[in-house]
Amino acid sequence: MGRSPCCSKEGLNRGAWTAMEDRILTAYVTANGEGKWRNLPKRAGLKRCGKSCRLRWLNYLRPDIKRGNISHDEEELIIRLHKLLGNRWSLIAGRLPGRTDNEIKNYWNTTLRKKASAQSTSPQSNYSRQKRLATEPNSSPQPAKVIRTRATRCTKVLIPSQSPPLLPEFHPSQDLDSSPPLHCGAVTNEEVDQDLDLLNFLDCRGFQDSHGDGALLDFQSKDLALEDPPMFKDLANTASLEDNANLDLDSLVYLLDSEEWPLH
DNA sequence: AACAGCTTCAACCGCGGGATT
DNA sequence: AAATCCCGCGGTTGAAGCTGT
Numbered sequence: 681m682g683r684s685p686c687c688s689k690e691g692l693n694r695g696a697w698t699a700m701e702d703r704i705l706t707a708y709v710t711a712n713g714e715g716k717w718r719n720l721p722k723r724a725g726l727k728r729c730g731k732s733c734r735l736r737w738l739n740y741l742r743p744d745i746k747r748g749n750i751s752h753d754e755e756e757l758i759i760r761l762h763k764l765l766g767n768r769w770s771l772i773a774g775r776l777p778g779r780t781d782n783e784i785k786n787y788w789n790t791t792l793r794k795k796a797s798a799q800s801t802s803p804q805s806n807y808s809r810q811k812r813l814a815t816e817p818n819s820s821p822q823p824a825k826v827i828r829t830r831a832t833r834c835t836k837v838l839i840p841s842q843s844p845p846l847l848p849e850f851h852p853s854q855d856l857d858s859s860p861p862l863h864c865g866a867v868t869n870e871e872v873d874q875d876l877d878l879l880n881f882l883d884c885r886g887f888q889d890s891h892g893d894g895a896l897l898d899f900q901s902k903d904l905a906l907e908d909p910p911m912f913k914d915l916a917n918t919a920s921l922e923d924n925a926n927l928d929l930d931s932l933v934y935l936l937d938s939e940e941w942p943l944h
Numbered sequence: 945a946a947c948a949g950c951t952t953c954a955a956c957c958g959c960g961g962g963a964t965t
Numbered sequence: 966a967a968a969t970c971c972c973g974c975g976g977t978t979g980a981a982g983c984t985g986t
Contacts, residue, residue: 695955696980718971734972735955770974785975786953 693727697736701726705733706741739782746778750787758784759792 693701708724714737717730726733739745750758754776761772769781769788776784 697955715972729956730971731957731973732955738973739954767975781974782954789976790952 691727692721692729692732694732697728697740701728702736702741705737709737709741735782739780744778745780750779754779755792755795758788759795762788762792 697705704724704726705728708720708726712723717734720726720730720733721728724733728736757776758772761775765771767785769785773779773781773784
């Protein structure tokens, strides 16, 4: 199956985008919407390939991009999602409003990979320990990580017209230890740890089902499980939860892929 | 002040998959 | 059914900034 290059590379600009190019691209996409990237440069009068335009828009110019520090909560979420999904950055980014797959990938490669590997080699890698560490005032405080943005590489003048959506409702401080025991059929201690991590993660996002709306996981209803202990306890005691607890990764990926679990 | 090594992250590249012709 | 188009993804690169000496 033959393949033509995405664009002729002759006469095209490469490298850092200029403020003017940014303005042109932003104006064009704002007026005409996303998509049709291949023809966009010609129509917009940009000497860039369509892929480059798409990347620039999605990773930098989109008005809903949230720039700056990745919060501790977001960090926790990225680590957990990565544990679950691996390097599926677009999926992970889909659960973090305002964050791009490229940003998360970079952040992982530069910062979180070390942290995650340190955590996984730690004898106590489960969520309870992380929660304790996070809440204990005397436990080795992590200085706030500041992501530096470069000022000189390209003049970024775009200021989002409105604040990005609030962060997802992930609360590491929630008391997960009081959740009902779950039976996952795991055999090794490590697997138990992993499953507990996963289930705690699902728990803390609000495990919702069997209420007719078909939503298995609803990030918007963060308080549901905690505010409704009887329902949660009931869920834990039913076969349906055990079935869910036995979901394999593919099934979980399916859940993540489903439209039922957006953060936005 | 100057240099080297390290870190960060925007941008590029190649590939795969779905849609279209 | 085959060929081609288009989009999106993940891996990689390299320029610029930072830090230590």
